[in-house]
Amino acid sequence: MSQTTSPTARLMDGSALARRLGAETAERAAALTARTGQAPCLATVLVGEDPASVTYVRMKRNRCAKAGIQSRHVALPADTGTAQLVDTIGGLSADPGVHGILLQHPVGPHVDERAAFEAIAPEKDVDGVTAHSFAAMSLGMPGFASCTPGGIMRLLDHYDVELSGKHAVVVGRSAILGKPAGMLLLARNATVTYCHSRTTDLAAHVREADVLIAAVGRARFLHGDQLKPGAVVVDAGYNVGNVGDVDFASAAAVASLITPVPGGVGPMTIATLLAQTVDAATRLSGAAG
Incomplete structure (x- = not known):
């Protein structure tokens, strides 16, 4: 797929959603401080x-x-x-x-x-990096999501992406991004495939994805000609040169929804961190509700 093809995908604007979540978080923080x-x-x-x-x-x-x-x-x-x-x-x-x-x-x-x-x-793990938090994500127990996967889920929800019954492919298996992203998708009844550096015929797996989470840490590693037409593409990569793990131009010509880099997943990561900090403060203060 040529990178000059006119894009057809809608942008998933993480910056705009992060501003909205930030305003809500500020209101909750002010209310908690007052109480x-x-x-x-x-x-x-x-x-x-x-x-x-x-x-x-x-x-x-x-x-x-x-x-x-x-x-x-x-x-x-x-x-x-x-x-x-x-x-x-x-x-x-x-x-x-x-x-x-x-x-x-x-x-x-x-x-x-x-x-x-x-x-x-665990009650202060607002970045969602401990084994306790991963277990909570995996088992549907109370806890904190890893912030980047948590931000991704907020984006998918905001754009009304149906996950139940869909095939989600996660390219990357880091402990704070790829693995927890798959667990959160699985909890929403998606069928999840993890891919990584030793996956045989990666392109074949990517081509089956209704929802693709790119978290491999390699610039423009995935391209539009590898995508299923109409796929939802979430680029969680950030590499030298302000580029993600997905070749944006070619992917945008095939996908239905796609996150930009920058301005997609990154702002949602920080917004989720702050929202979960207020969550933690609320729980620790006994001021829930």
Whole structure:
């Protein structure tokens, strides 16, 4: 499919939906603060000074301020080891003034990232990265969704995408994106296929997708000639050059709905993080309802 073909797909505007969710979150945060006298608080933990991570954390803290959510930032040296990081997160987990905890990843190859994630108290895991949160997503129990998959589900719902009985293909199997995305889709009665770097004849699987979630981390890896006509395409990739995992021009000529990069999944990830922070604060304060 030529990239010059006129696009036929409708855009799934994550930026617009994120603004709407952000306004709702700000209203809930203000109401909770008025009832309890304490604003929701998100603690961010950053190891080292990776420029992209510093930018992401700053963006999240700015969004917190706009939503009436306090932010507490913990900056640790790049050589911080697993034990120190676990202790730091454990302290935040025990702090009643903190309602949500975000560990910015990656944290460096010398740190056991999984051990650090598991130090987050489940009731404060607003980024949905712990084993407890994954189990809750998988079993339909109360908990927090991983933020990017959770944001994807909000987008699909907003655009009235029918999932029950549909074939969803997830390309990617990371613990905080691909795997939980599949579990959330399965919970909505979609038939889910996971694909990854060792999948044989990937194109054949992608061609069967009614809903495609691209989360492989490779720029323009998937193209329009691999898609089922009318498929819903969610591009959760973000690569150098502001491009996603899907070749947008060729895919937009075949899909019925598609997310842009940027402006699709990314804004919904942060909006979901803030919404879940207010959820956590509400539960921890006993002010639900």
